[in-house]
Amino acid sequence: MNKLFSKLLLFFTGFSSSLVIFIFLLLSYLCIDLFNLNDISNFLSFDWDVEKEKFGIATMLFSTMAISFNALFLAFVFSFSICSIIFLSKNRYLIFFLEKTILLMSAIPTVIYAFAALMTIVPFISTYKPSSTLSILVASIVLSLLLIPTMSLIFLNIFKTLSLKYQSTCLNLGLSRDDFFFKFVLKNSYKNMTGGVILALSRAIGDTMIALMLAGNALSFPTSIFDSSRTLTSHIALIFANDFDSMAFKAIFFCAVLLLGSNFILIFIIKSIRIK
Amino acid sequence: MKKVLTLMVAVASLTLSASSLDDFADLNGSLNIAGGTAHIKCEKQAIKNIMKKYPNISITIAGGGSGIGIKQVSSGIIDLANSGRQPTEVEIEKGDLKLFRFAIDGIGIIVNPQNPISNLTTQQLQKIFSGEIKNYKHFSANSALINLYTRDQSSATRKVFWKKALEKSDIAKTARVVSSNSAMKTVIKNDRNAIGIISLGLVDKNVKLISVNGVHPTLENVKNGSYNVSRGLFLLSSGEPKPLAKAFIKYMRSKEGSKIVSKNGFLATDE
Numbered sequence: 001m002n003k004l005f006s007k008l009l010l011f012f013t014g015f016s017s018s019l020v021i022f023i024f025l026l027l028s029y030l031c032i033d034l035f036n037l038n039d040i041s042n043f044l045s046f047d048w049d050v051e052k053e054k055f056g057i058a059t060m061l062f063s064t065m066a067i068s069f070n071a072l073f074l075a076f077v078f079s080f081s082i083c084s085i086i087f088l089s090k091n092r093y094l095i096f097f098l099e100k101t102i103l104l105m106s107a108i109p110t111v112i113y114a115f116a117a118l119m120t121i122v123p124f125i126s127t128y129k130p131s132s133t134l135s136i137l138v139a140s141i142v143l144s145l146l147l148i149p150t151m152s153l154i155f156l157n158i159f160k161t162l163s164l165k166y167q168s169t170c171l172n173l174g175l176s177r178d179d180f181f182f183k184f185v186l187k188n189s190y191k192n193m194t195g196g197v198i199l200a201l202s203r204a205i206g207d208t209m210i211a212l213m214l215a216g217n218a219l220s221f222p223t224s225i226f227d228s229s230r231t232l233t234s235h236i237a238l239i240f241a242n243d244f245d246s247m248a249f250k251a252i253f254f255c256a257v258l259l260l261g262s263n264f265i266l267i268f269i270i271k272s273i274r275i276k
Numbered sequence: 277m278k279k280v281l282t283l284m285v286a287v288a289s290l291t292l293s294a295s296s297l298d299d300f301a302d303l304n305g306s307l308n309i310a311g312g313t314a315h316i317k318c319e320k321q322a323i324k325n326i327m328k329k330y331p332n333i334s335i336t337i338a339g340g341g342s343g344i345g346i347k348q349v350s351s352g353i354i355d356l357a358n359s360g361r362q363p364t365e366v367e368i369e370k371g372d373l374k375l376f377r378f379a380i381d382g383i384g385i386i387v388n389p390q391n392p393i394s395n396l397t398t399q400q401l402q403k404i405f406s407g408e409i410k411n412y413k414h415f416s417a418n419s420a421l422i423n424l425y426t427r428d429q430s431s432a433t434r435k436v437f438w439k440k441a442l443e444k445s446d447i448a449k450t451a452r453v454v455s456s457n458s459a460m461k462t463v464i465k466n467d468r469n470a471i472g473i474i475s476l477g478l479v480d481k482n483v484k485l486i487s488v489n490g491v492h493p494t495l496e497n498v499k500n501g502s503y504n505v506s507r508g509l510f511l512l513s514s515g516e517p518k519p520l521a522k523a524f525i526k527y528m529r530s531k532e533g534s535k536i537v538s539k540n541g542f543l544a545t546d547e
Contacts, residue, residue: 049449050429123466131421133467134452217428217453228452238428238455240344248429 024260031253043254048219048235055251059221061258063136063229066222067211068204070140075147075200082148083155087163087181099156106149114213117142122214132226134216140225143210147200154196158189195270202266206259208233232259296532299523300330307520310338311345311358312432313456314381314475315509318540319358322528325536333520339456342432346371349514355521357512360432360475372515378528379509379542382476383437384493386460386483388468392417395487401441404471407448412469424451425463425472433457436507437473441488477541495543509542 045056086098117138126133162185170180208231216228217238230238232255239252309319316337323335340348345357350371360381363373385401387393393415396404403409404422413419426447427434438444454460457475464470465482476493479485485493488505497503511525527533534544 118462118466122463126467126469130467130469131423133423133470134463212455213459217455218450219453220449228450230453238453 020260024257024264027253027257027260031250031257043251046221050248053247055247057232057235057251057255057258059219060230060232060235060255063215063222064205064211064231064233066225066229067136067139067143067215067231068201070136070225071143071147071204072197072201074140074144075151076197078144079148079151079155082152083159084181086156087159087185088178102149102152102156105145106153110146110207110209111213113142113145114210117210117214129226134214134228135226136215136222136229137225139211139215139231142214143204143207146207146210147204150203151196151200154199155189155193158192158196159185162188191273194273198266198270198273202263205262205266206233208237212237296527296530297326297329299526300326300333300520303330303520303523304332305520306334306336307356307518307524308336308338308354309356309358309511309524310340310348310354311512312342312360312509313339313358313458314360314433314477315358315379315511317477318379318536318542319528321536321540322524322533325532326524326527335524346373346512349373349512352514355513355518356524359510359512360507361435362508362510363512371512374513374516376511376513376517376525376529377508377545378511378525378533379537380498380506380545381509381542382493382495382498382503382506383433383441384474384476384479384505385437385441385471385486385488386464386474386479387471387486388464389482389484390468391471391484393486394484395490397489398441398443401488402443402445405442405448405451406446407450420469422471423467423469424448425460425467425470426451426453427460427473428453428455432507433473433475437505440505441473479541495538495541499543508545 042055044058045054046058047054047056048059082098082102086095089095121138121141122133125135125138132138159181163180166184167180170184171177175183211231212234215231215234217230217234218228219230220227222229236252236255236259239248316339319337323337327333327335342357342359342361345354345359346363346367348354349357350367350373362375363371367373368375385396391412393412396415400409400415405424405426407424410422411419412422426437434447438447452463454463454472457478460472460474461478461480461483464472464474471486474483476485476495476498487493488503491497491503493503493505498506511528513521513525516522517525528537529544529546534546537544
């Protein structure tokens with residue numbers, strides 16, 4: 001029975017993986033028209049202007065990374081702090097509250113975060129910095145809320161697994177609970193934590209709704225976190241909603257290849273960390 | 277006497293309603309519509325009336341944008357497309373598209389209600405939207421940076437605005453881009469230094485319309501031609517529309533359909 005179950009699992013995993021690879025190949029095929037030298041240099045430029053037939057997506061690629069890494073930094077600080085408090089605190093109510101909050105946050109759809117931010121954070125920032133409303137900063141803050149549960153749940157899982165296995169031994173050897181956390185748990189969990197961080201990064205890169213609604217989607221190259229900017233996913237959504245059968249439409253397939261490609265790279269990094 | 281009059285009005289409105297919806301009497305099945313978002317508001321009301329009287333008819337409506345609507349109707353995925361622009365000749369030829377205009381929509385320039393500006397000339401608009409003028413102090417308002425909002429380059433709303441209001445002058449790349457008319461209303465409402473463009477049918481008290489060259493963007497001014505930043509709202513079919521689609525187009529262009537169109541801030545037309 002177990003063997004049959006394992007084979008079934010293997011079959012479905014293989015099928016899903018082939019499907020993803022097929023999608024990647026299909027996307028690559030759909031943007032194959034663009035792969036001559038002139039078009040590639042056009043693509044890798046910073047200038048997107050449909051009327052002047054310029055289809056550079058480097059600005060969007062940069063903005064995607066800027067928003068994702070800012071969000072990742074914020075989310076890591078909060079996730080690590082929350083998980084440390086949960087692990088170290090003796091207050092059962094506080095632990096219960098934090099754990100349930102994380103679970104609740106993981107169930108909230110991204111559009112709700114974006115809409116709530118549009119009604120609260122955007123007017124707030126508009127009051128103190130009127131030139132910066134929809135910007136990299138706002139998108140990063142809200143995106144970090146999306147990443148917190150992803151990261152926190154992985155961190156908590158690692159901490160709890162190590163704690164279950166080694167806590168009583170370490171405490172019996174004379175370590176305090178704080179020492180056990182800082183000198184043992186953290187030292188032995190950084191590899192798996194890196195996996196969690198990279199998983200959150202891939203989620204940040206792939207998010208559409210928050211970036212589309214809050215980053216402002218300007219086509220200019222951003223020079224500060226208060227500037228408005230456009231990510232690859234928002235770009236795909238905006239072009240796809242209004243256009244088809246043009247060079248701009250074909251260009252978004254290249255954006256999709258880049259997005260899927262970056263996810264493959266991140267998954268590969270996670271796997272290699274875990275193997276080590 | 278009063279009762280008789282009320283009864284007469286009721287009978288008259290019932291007759292009118294019956295005649296507008298009569299074309300659906302022998303029909304059933306489903307009708308799928310998708311595309312431009314400006315149309316949705318009035319089509320929703322029409323669909324409600326039709327489905328209430330004929331529950332065996334199912335009509336679905338979705339957004340997605342004019343381009344998506346044109347693509348889907350050309351490929352036979354949907355029965356009718358909503359489009360806020362006239363399709364190009366290539367699109368018409370490729371999809372064998374038939375155009376049915378049922379409303380005229382104006383494109384207005386809007387600011388936050390707290391903004392004191394009430395009129396801009398074409399030249400001022402060109403300078404604002406090209407990014408040449410970046411501060412409201414140039415218009416004897418308080419000093420504040422202008423937050424520019426627009427739609428994407430392939431949006432029908434933006435195309436009409438660019439062609440007719442800006443007379444094809446550049447739009448700055450620093451302009452923030454929002455994905456729909458409703459999203460535009462929300463961001464302008466929440467940003468006191470914002471300026472953007474919107475379909476007149478979606479304007480309400482949360483945003484303030486600005487006159488262009490002294491002409492206020494009202495339906496009357498769109499109708500008499502003094503405000504020319506306007507466009508047609510089209511229903512498109514690939515080839516001759518099917519009976520249900522035909523009846524829907526007829527209803528949108530009927531007297532009752534016109535009332536719905538006018539009630540939602542557009543000009544009704546059947547040309």
